[in-house]
Amino acid sequence: MDNLRGISLMVLAMAAFAVEDAFIKAAAHAVPTGQILVTIGAVGGGAFALYARSRGVRLFGPVLWSRAVILRNVTEIFGTLGFVTAITTIPLATASAIAQAVPLVITAGAAFIFGETVGWRRWSAVLAGLAGVLIILRPGLSAFDPNTLWAVLAVVGLAGRDLASRAVPREVSHLQLATYGLLTAIPSGLLLMPFTGAPVMPAPPAAGLLACAIAVGGVAYYAITSATRTGDIAVVTPFRYTRILFALLIGLAVFGEIPDLATLAGAALIVASGTYTLLRERARVRAAAHPAPAYPDALSVIANAKALTARLPLLRPALSRTRTRPAQKGRTP
Numbered sequence: 001m002d003n004l005r006g007i008s009l010m011v012l013a014m015a016a017f018a019v020e021d022a023f024i025k026a027a028a029h030a031v032p033t034g035q036i037l038v039t040i041g042a043v044g045g046g047a048f049a050l051y052a053r054s055r056g057v058r059l060f061g062p063v064l065w066s067r068a069v070i071l072r073n074v075t076e077i078f079g080t081l082g083f084v085t086a087i088t089t090i091p092l093a094t095a096s097a098i099a100q101a102v103p104l105v106i107t108a109g110a111a112f113i114f115g116e117t118v119g120w121r122r123w124s125a126v127l128a129g130l131a132g133v134l135i136i137l138r139p140g141l142s143a144f145d146p147n148t149l150w151a152v153l154a155v156v157g158l159a160g161r162d163l164a165s166r167a168v169p170r171e172v173s174h175l176q177l178a179t180y181g182l183l184t185a186i187p188s189g190l191l192l193m194p195f196t197g198a199p200v201m202p203a204p205p206a207a208g209l210l211a212c213a214i215a216v217g218g219v220a221y222y223a224i225t226s227a228t229r230t231g232d233i234a235v236v237t238p239f240r241y242t243r244i245l246f247a248l249l250i251g252l253a254v255f256g257e258i259p260d261l262a263t264l265a266g267a268a269l270i271v272a273s274g275t276y277t278l279l280r281e282r283a284r285v286r287a288a289a290h291p292a293p294a295y296p297d298a299l300s301v302i303a304n305a306k307a308l309t310a311r312l313p314l315l316r317p318a319l320s321r322t323r324t325r326p327a328q329k330g331r332t333p
Contacts, residue, residue, distance in 0.1 A: 006236035009227035014239070016220030018096070018246035021087045022254055023213035028088040030206040032197035036213075037084055037189030044214045045183035048222075052175050059179055068167035072177075073184050075164060079157025081188040086150035091257040096247035097267035098136055098151035103237060103274045104129040105159035107281070113163060122280050125273040132269030135262055143262070165228065178225045182218065238278050241271045 024036055031039075052059055063069060086095040104126045111118040118126075133152070138144045168177070193199070202210065227236055244267055251257035259267075 002230055003232055003235045006227050006230040006232070007239050009223045009230060010236050010239040011242050013220045013224035013227055014243035015246050016216050016223065018092070018243055018250055020213050020217040020220055021092055021096075021247065022250045023209045023216065024084060025087050025092065025255065027202075027206050027209040027213065031200060031202050031210065032193065033085060033088050034189045034192035034194075034196040035199045036210065037080065037185045037192060038199075039189075039210055040214050040217060041183055041185030041187075041189060044218050044221075045179060045185065047214075048175070048179040048182055048218065052179055055175065057173060057175055059176060063169065063172055063176070064180075066169065068164050068169070069172065069180065072161050072164035072168060073180055075157050075160030076181055076184045077157070077188045077191075079154050079161055080185055081191060082150045082153030082155075082157055084188070085192065086147065086154060089147035089150065090145060091259060091263075092247045092251035092255065093244065093257060093259045093267070094136060094148065094263055095151045095154075096244050097259075097263060097270060098133055098148065099154055099158070100241055100244060100267070100270050100274060101129055101133050101155050102159045102162065103240065104270070104277060105155055106162050107277050109159060109163045110166075114166070117284075119280070119284075122277050125277045125280070129270045129273030129277075132266040132273065135266035135269065138262060143260075162228070174222065174225045174229060178218075178222045181221055181225070232282070235282065238275050241274065244271065 024040075027036055049059060083095065083099060086098075107118060107122060108126050110116040133155075137148050137152070165177070230236070248259065251259075
């Protein structure tokens with residue numbers, strides 16, 4: 001039941017994130033990207049903070065200054081900065097496809113940082129997925145777009161966020177993490193403002209797009225925070241790849257973006273590699289939880305049989321006495 005709930009939350013989060021990306025991309029034609037991020041962080045994060053306060057959740061306590069939470073928030077800043085810049089400068093499907101390399105980077109990071117065992121099969125899948133990213137980027141070719149590197153920065157930042165989340169104390173609630181995540185959009189936007197332009201007064205259509213992005217983004221962020229902490233991570237995480245499908249449909253229907261063959265091939269390689277990596281991780285976890293029974297080898301069986309045979313002469317007198325002993329008659333009351 002937890003797995004089904006986690007899968008539902010993950011698919012909901014991916015659909016909502018794709019819709020939020022579309023609102024941000026549309027609003028970026030009239031509002032600087034830095035201002036969009038600051039607005040989303042201030043309004044969305046503020047709303048979540050008020051909701052947390054109404055639920056009696058303490059946001060600014062000692063847990064906020066724990067090393068894992070600080071690292072999570074810092075990496076989230078760079079992940080958000082990179083991805084939002086990517087979706088405003090390159091097609092939605094391209095940005096989303098590159099971002100799906102996050103689980104592969106998490107696998108490699110878990111091996112180096114946490115010392116987790118990663119076999120040659122999963123390492124091969126990680127390398128294949130990164131090759132898919134290179135196919136999409138096409139560095140050194142005329143089709144290379146430097147703006148795709150913003151999506152690569154997003155991969156590094158978001159993978160760092162998820163790795164840091166593993167070390168966050170269990171007493172930190174989903175609501176706290178969601179609030180922190182939304183508030184990190186404020187420093188992300190402030191970092192971008194010198195490069196994307198000074199704030200402007202948005203026209204009513206642009207303001208409406210921002211309002212929709214904030215509302216949908218809040219739902220998406222809470223859903224993914226809950227999904228990653230509900231059910232079996234190896235079962236829930238593969239549904240992260242549904243975001244590519246939503247991005248393809250929205251990019252085609254709303255912005256008329258048609259991905260080329262190289263982008264589709266690279267995306268397919270990333271998804272296949274990531275799915276295989278997660279399935280291998282799931283199999284490894286199950287094997288560790290339910291080890292196969294240890295059967296004795298042939299030499300041990302022979303040795304035990306010989307020992308039993310050697311003891312039989314000693315047991316025969318006792319067995320014969322047991323067989324010849326007369327049964328005792330019961331007393332008559």
